[in-house]
Amino acid sequence: MARITLDRLKHAYMREPRAEADWALKQLDLEWEDGGAYALLGPSGCGKTTLLNIISGLLVPSHGRVLFDGKDVSALPPEQRQIAQVFQFPVVYDTMTVYDNLAFPLRNRGVDEATVDKRVREVAAMNDLTAMLDKRARGLTADGKQKISLGRGLVRTDVNAILFDEPLTVIDPHLKFQLRSKLKELHQRVATTMIYVTHDQTEALTFADKVVVMNTGEVMQVGTPEELFDQPRHTFVGHFIGSPGMNVLPCEIAGGSAVVAGCKVATANKAPDASGQTEVGVRPEFVSFASKGIPARVGKVSDAGRFFIVEADCDAGRVRMLLGEGQQVPAGSVHLAFDPKATRIYVDGWLAGREAGA
Amino acid sequence: MALELKEVSKKVGAQTHIHPISLTLEPGSFNTLLGTTLAGKTTLMQLMAGLEQPTTGEVWFNGRNVTGVAVQKRNVSMVYQQFINYPNMSVYENIASPLRVARLAEGEIKLRVGRMAELMKISAMLDRRPSELSGGQQQRCAMARALVKDSDLILLDEPLANLDFKLREELRDELPKLFAGRDCVVVYATTEPTEALLLGGFAAALHEGRIADFGPTVSIYRRPSSLTSAKVFSEPPINTARVSVRGGKASLEDTVSWSAPKGLADGTYVVGIRPYHVSPVRQSKTDAVINGIVKVAELSGSESIIHFTAFGDDWVSLSHGVHPFDAGVPASLYADMSRCFYFDTAGRLAGGGEAGKAG
Numbered sequence: 001m002a003r004i005t006l007d008r009l010k011h012a013y014m015r016e017p018r019a020e021a022d023w024a025l026k027q028l029d030l031e032w033e034d035g036g037a038y039a040l041l042g043p044s045g046c047g048k049t050t051l052l053n054i055i056s057g058l059l060v061p062s063h064g065r066v067l068f069d070g071k072d073v074s075a076l077p078p079e080q081r082q083i084a085q086v087f088q089f090p091v092v093y094d095t096m097t098v099y100d101n102l103a104f105p106l107r108n109r110g111v112d113e114a115t116v117d118k119r120v121r122e123v124a125a126m127n128d129l130t131a132m133l134d135k136r137a138r139g140l141t142a143d144g145k146q147k148i149s150l151g152r153g154l155v156r157t158d159v160n161a162i163l164f165d166e167p168l169t170v171i172d173p174h175l176k177f178q179l180r181s182k183l184k185e186l187h188q189r190v191a192t193t194m195i196y197v198t199h200d201q202t203e204a205l206t207f208a209d210k211v212v213v214m215n216t217g218e219v220m221q222v223g224t225p226e227e228l229f230d231q232p233r234h235t236f237v238g239h240f241i242g243s244p245g246m247n248v249l250p251c252e253i254a255g256g257s258a259v260v261a262g263c264k265v266a267t268a269n270k271a272p273d274a275s276g277q278t279e280v281g282v283r284p285e286f287v288s289f290a291s292k293g294i295p296a297r298v299g300k301v302s303d304a305g306r307f308f309i310v311e312a313d314c315d316a317g318r319v320r321m322l323l324g325e326g327q328q329v330p331a332g333s334v335h336l337a338f339d340p341k342a343t344r345i346y347v348d349g350w351l352a353g354r355e356a357g358a
Numbered sequence: 359m360a361l362e363l364k365e366v367s368k369k370v371g372a373q374t375h376i377h378p379i380s381l382t383l384e385p386g387s388f389n390t391l392l393g394t395t396l397a398g399k400t401t402l403m404q405l406m407a408g409l410e411q412p413t414t415g416e417v418w419f420n421g422r423n424v425t426g427v428a429v430q431k432r433n434v435s436m437v438y439q440q441f442i443n444y445p446n447m448s449v450y451e452n453i454a455s456p457l458r459v460a461r462l463a464e465g466e467i468k469l470r471v472g473r474m475a476e477l478m479k480i481s482a483m484l485d486r487r488p489s490e491l492s493g494g495q496q497q498r499c500a501m502a503r504a505l506v507k508d509s510d511l512i513l514l515d516e517p518l519a520n521l522d523f524k525l526r527e528e529l530r531d532e533l534p535k536l537f538a539g540r541d542c543v544v545v546y547a548t549t550e551p552t553e554a555l556l557l558g559g560f561a562a563a564l565h566e567g568r569i570a571d572f573g574p575t576v577s578i579y580r581r582p583s584s585l586t587s588a589k590v591f592s593e594p595p596i597n598t599a600r601v602s603v604r605g606g607k608a609s610l611e612d613t614v615s616w617s618a619p620k621g622l623a624d625g626t627y628v629v630g631i632r633p634y635h636v637s638p639v640r641q642s643k644t645d646a647v648i649n650g651i652v653k654v655a656e657l658s659g660s661e662s663i664i665h666f667t668a669f670g671d672d673w674v675s676l677s678h679g680v681h682p683f684d685a686g687v688p689a690s691l692y693a694d695m696s697r698c699f700y701f702d703t704a705g706r707l708a709g710g711g712e713a714g715k716a717g
Contacts, residue, residue, distance in 0.1 A: 181656060
């Protein structure tokens with residue numbers, strides 16, 4: 001197990017990067033604690049797989065260093081890094097039994113059979129595979145096979161970290177739900193450093209202690225799930241996390257305060273010097289109907305079962321709001337109020353100024 | 359003029375993939391087929407399209423028996439989970455291809471392709487090859503091609519499954535708008551209950567080759583006719599427990615009791631209660647207290663999903679806010695039993711159900 005440090009890391013696939021867009025990965029400095037659960041979250045093409053490949057050793061970074069427990073491993077090949085990987089598609093040997101699949105990484109390293117047996121049985125118990133140890137892997141379902149991949153990652157005691165690359169993408173939702181909580185449970189039990197790459201916010205937020213949100217090769221924010229939800233540092237984070245994402249509305253600034261559609265809106269932060277594109281961000285959870293406020297018209301109401309998504313159009317654009325079961329939606333013309341504690345000003349996408357305590 | 363399945367079944371060798379199904383889908387309707395992998399969604403769609411022939415039963419379209427009529431003669435469009443485009447044609451030609459087959463005039467083709475590209479937000483990409491587009495744009499191109507001609511039947515087999523979470527959210531929002539005002543029958547297969555709900559329209563809950571429920575999506579969700587339907591239509595999974603009802607009172611293993619719905623006969627039932635009606639915080643004095651042992655708590659920053667065991671079963675609670683719990687500790691959770699369903703010993707809904715009204 002290891003602490004992982006990314007030191008002034010950058011990567012370009014081309015020889016002489018000049019423009020911003022030439023970088024697949026813009027500079028990042030990160031420190032991952034030994035035994036932590038981390039996620040890299042972002043849309044396709046954001047650079048998360050590039051970063052994962054740099055950590056595993058499949059790719060040598062063009063600039064900067066990767067350190068495991070302070071030791072520079074940037075140029076080491078994957079097999080010398082003691083890393084286990086779980087991929088989107090389960091990698092198992094179909095003709096081998098579940099037992100032999102789990103034993104494979106240990107036997108490969110010349111571990112004695114008594115230790116192999118002990119570890120295989122421990123890991124099988126953790127992954128609910130005990131009953132099928134003697135079965136061939138061929139007949140198993142996708143989630144069963146993915147549990148074996150997972151088990152193979154956990155079976156070695158000498159790994160520095162386990163990397164997961166979209167491990168639940170091909171799994172059905174109800175099984176995904178089980179496997180996801182299983183993974184969380186396993187992490188709490190074995191305390192190996194785990195890094196999980198995904199485009200799915202729910203997977204990232206429920207698994208990780210800290211999430212790295214990426215877009216176009218750039219780290220937008222590193223934070224706990226709570227921080228990312230409560231205080232997005234960039235409108236991209238606000239939009240990408242949450243379903244539906246944060247409402248982002250153009251605003252004017254008057255005396256440091258925001259004015260949306262002609263109405264003054266109280267916010268958690270101030271924008272004393274607002275040059276650039278100014279916007280207000282508020283999550284659908286923190287918009288409510290009020291007797292006064294921003295005039296709007298109620299449009300589509302979608303029933304999502306446990307909540308309703310209401311669309312209301314105001315002069316600044318469309319506002320989405322979430323209402324719980326049993327709440328009433330007025331028809332036609334309404335006024336909207338934003339919770340000041342959860343409403344923020346953004347300048348050119350980034351959170352303006354500083355908040356008290358932030 | 360509708361699509362009708364009359365006692366349609368499908369056997370392959372000794373295996374029954376689809377048990378006899380009778381179903382009528384109205385013109386202009388949006389229908390989702392909801393079920394897990396292997397529930398029979400794709401097979402059912404292939405039977406509807408004519409790509410597969412039923413073992414028994416008939417398929418009727420527009421009041422005409424089309425069983426055995428080739429798919430090419432049925433005016434059907436399909437979109438698959440894997441985006442399929444012609445790699446050597448431009449996006450424009452990809453979208454235009456079904457119109458060229460139908461020998462439409464060049465002016466009409468240009469008009470329709472332009473309008474469809476605009477709806478799908480790929481107008482700027484018309485000159486490119488599919489391989490130069492992102493995954494989401496490739497799927498939009500495939501969808502545009504399926505929608506550009508006036509098909510009588512449009513089948514979408516998990517079309518958003520391979521897309522990024524956020525892109526899926528966006529396209530799901532746009533999709534029903536594309537069909538508004540058309541009188542074709544749309545069938546959309548998905549494994550996700552929330553997706554079915556947000557798409558609206560009608561839903562068929564499919565389980566092991568049988569239709570467990572069919573009707574307006576929201577009604578089925580709020581009043582599933584069977585335990586099977588409730589299970590298909592709950593994500594996270596619905597909590598279930600065996601209870602006995604005596605004299606208007608329901609009790610769970612003699613340790614927890616609450617008022618049963620009026621008029622529910624004495625007897626044994628399985629109750630189903632959705633995870634968001636089980637909370638780590640007491641909401642009301644009438645909540646049933648469920649004492650369990652926490653397996654793991656997943657905290658997403660705005661919601662908490664608590665997995666626990668109680669009465670020898672796995673339970674799940676889904677609540678707003680951040681409620682941390684250590685694994686292995688005893689915990690009390692509060693279930694709003696006024697929201698639960700009661701299923702009889704045959705698994706049919708006997709009482710209960712949700713209100714949940716907005717708008």
